Amino acid sequence: MPSQLEAPDVAKAAPASGDVVIETRSLTKVFRDFWGRPKVRALNALDLQIRRGEIFGLLGPNGSGKSTTIKLLLGLLFPSSGQALVFGKDATDVAKNERIGYLPEESYLYKFLNAEETLDFYARLFNMTPAVRKQRIEQLIQLVGIQHARRRQLREYSKGMTRRIGLAQALINDPELILLDEPTSGLDPIGTREMKDLILKLRDQGKTILMSSHLLPDVQDVCDRIAILHQGELKELGAVSELLTVQDVTQFKAKGLSPAAEDEIRAVIARHGGELLKVEHPTLSLEELFLNIVKDSEARPGRRAQQK
Amino acid sequence: MPFEHHIIEYWEWMLPNLSEVRLLDARSWSNIGFLMGASGVLLLLAFLFPFLWFLIAVIKHGPSEGFYLVAKSIYGGITEDLPGFSFRRTYAIAKVAVQEAIRNRVLVGFAVFVLLMLFAGLFLDVENSNRAKSYISFVLWATNCLVMLMAVILSAFSIPNDIKSKTIYTVVTKPIRAGEIVLGRVIGFSAVGSVMLLMMGLISYVFVVRGLSHTHVLKADSFATKADPTGKREGVTSRDAHHRHRVIMDKSGNITTGETESEHGHFHRIESEGEGANRTYKVGAARGDLIARSPIFGKLRRLDPAGNPSEGINVGDEWTYRTFIEGGNNRSAAIWTFSNVTPERYPEGLPLEMNLSVFRTFKGVIARGVMGEITLRNVNPDAKVKSSPPITFESREYVAHRFPIDRKLKIGKNPDGTDLTMDIFEDLVHEGKIEVSIRCIEHSQYFGIAQPDVYLRPSDSFFFVNFAKGYLSIWLQMVLVTCFGVMFSTFLSGPVAMMATWCAIGLGFFGGLARDVLTNLVTGGGPIESGIRILQQKNTSSDLDVYLPLELAIKYSDKAMLVVVEGLTYILPNYGNFDTSQFVANGYDVYPDLVGQQLTMAVVYALSASIAAYFFLKTREIAG
């Protein structure tokens, strides 16, 4: 019977597509002025697939289209062309919001509410019962560590505290997918470390995370994969280790070698026509990578990354 | 000028009376009724809007995708957003709206109100023949202005501010529906407005009652020393609150009526103690100024001097609301037909009250009113008793004039010398109906008459209830304005949304006015014809004097334009219908049918604006 024949196909396809939480298909956003004339091409034909359980980083300098991408995925912006799919559904679908958490670039919260009122407000938007709300608010205040300021109006909060309450707000519904726009911006090194640890903890709970940053060090040790955007174009895409490793340079670093052994190695290198600098695979610094990309963009405009 | 208003029964207002509607006669269009007029136009918009939206979507996305987009939004609204509606989410939005309003210092508005009341006490306390009226008009006006101002500002800036501060990003990325955001805002701001209105209402009530409260001093030596031929003596009270009252004492020194004469729309009760020169009088509180007459109105028809049905004479300086009947020896009369006239409802007879205005073509006897006569008539042409004998009365101007008619009317003498009487209910009422015919009997004088001028006043309702009804009207306006403000704020920036809301209110007023002008069109023609007349400097009675087909074309395009304008006036609520301050101030009950009309209008327009707001918000690009 045909239905029986088809069934295995569906079963095979389902886990594969179920694994993809976010998908963009040549997603493009052109901002227009009042008269409808194109002003900025903020994002150009972006193709991305983000899989369940990974931490995905959007990396790029200011104005490269990171926030635009996230807003398109949330339905805050409508694509000029292409598609943004979240959980396999159009990004403008309200129902997806049940399973999503979002921390905007700056924490856009009501300044006249205190931490508890803020979380209570957002919890109500998820239609949570009072008992659930109370428990959840307590948990999150502990998690982000703002117990001491729970009854203070947000207008009195420091930047770091604002980020924390913003994150708590994003986690109120225990979301499967968390979109964090520049989660570490404005945080001091300790705050940044804490934020990153929290992100790793969330990943360990099986959540999918999409985060953006213009600081490479902030993404490189948490993200499984990163995409590098520049002027709305996807320039690089892949695992952090792959992207930052300079493949044609090899560095060795050893301990406890005798001068004789060192000489021997030096001789081997010399025999192969090399010169020993330092023995390791170096990683690029933030500036180097960006500068390379910018140089590359100018040399070969329109070059695009291949999905790896 | 007595206070003017059209009495329209609820169903008469609501339902179309199509047999009365003629396409080419603008005056007949008011018969189209609210149901077909407003609901019809709104329904039309409900189809027109998606169509325009579709056209825009086609330009952007092409026909098939455009159709899909529009259809999905509407279908999704009905199948997902409506059943998914959550009161808890709506409440959360409403609560934040209230907190935001309080933070934005709405209480300043309240402080302004209190200050206004304090100053008002000073400048309202002047010589005025009807202080109650000016006090009540003032408080209602002040409340209305402040509450509307507050509603417009709160609602028009709310969503734009959220978009500007981007707080809306964290809200709309939650599973909240656009409808819940709109409704939450409307409920929140209305709640703030309601509390303000309640407080203002209480303060106003106390202000009016305290402001009008006064008494007078009456002493034994305030009376004239000489009695008039009937033995009565006249006295006056002390002058307080810019007036005195006359008091009449009978032969034995008692105050016959137990009351002062009426002055400035009120009177006082008087109690006396002691005898002769030691007699002291206690004058009570003012009465009769804070009232709410609940009149029973009749249907009016008019007879011209030849006794034929007519529209009455237009004396030129009057709005056609009021027409005039000529006095003297002719048959012109105004006839009111009252229904449900039963002895149970009117045990004492007919509690008639009149508010006629008088138009004198010569001075006549200026010291007294123009004389008129009332005849009660049987509606049944075959009845044994066709009418009562005429009862003459002296008209009074500018005041409601009570003229109760006893149940038993003396119509002559029996042979044995006893009075021959007729009973209104037995002899003149037919199937609960009776006609009251009023004529002016002085030659060349005229009575101005309108339907609400003559009515039965069996009992009054409570003033404070009527006062509350006045506030209910303001409340409904506030809710409506909030809905419109929120609607505009879903797609306009704050200041522009505020302007748009003011315009909507202004056009609402103007629309009602325009409709009245349209439906009362007498001569002059529509906009094109009027334009030509102005250019040619021709008055409305001369011919247009252009090529005939052209004239016809002008006339028909004028008509078409008027039909469109008439339709457009229904897009916005007729705010004129919400102005009940004159009822309250003039001491007339805001009649239940009017309350019903207001409620209906408020519900229909609030709902329409909210639904529109829902679609605007749902389909807009929040971060765009």
Ligand SMILES: Nc1ncnc2c1ncn2[C@@H]1O[C@H](COP(=O)(O)OP(=O)(O)O)[C@@H](O)[C@H]1O
């Ligand atoms: N609402 C907007 N209207 C016009 N241009 C915008 C808007 N939002 C962003 N842009 C432009 O789009 C580009 C990408 O912006 P964004 O996505 O915010 O960059 P970032 O990577 O820093 O988050 C920038 O050039 C920015 O100026």
Ligand SMILES: [Mg+2]
């Ligand atoms: Mg950004």
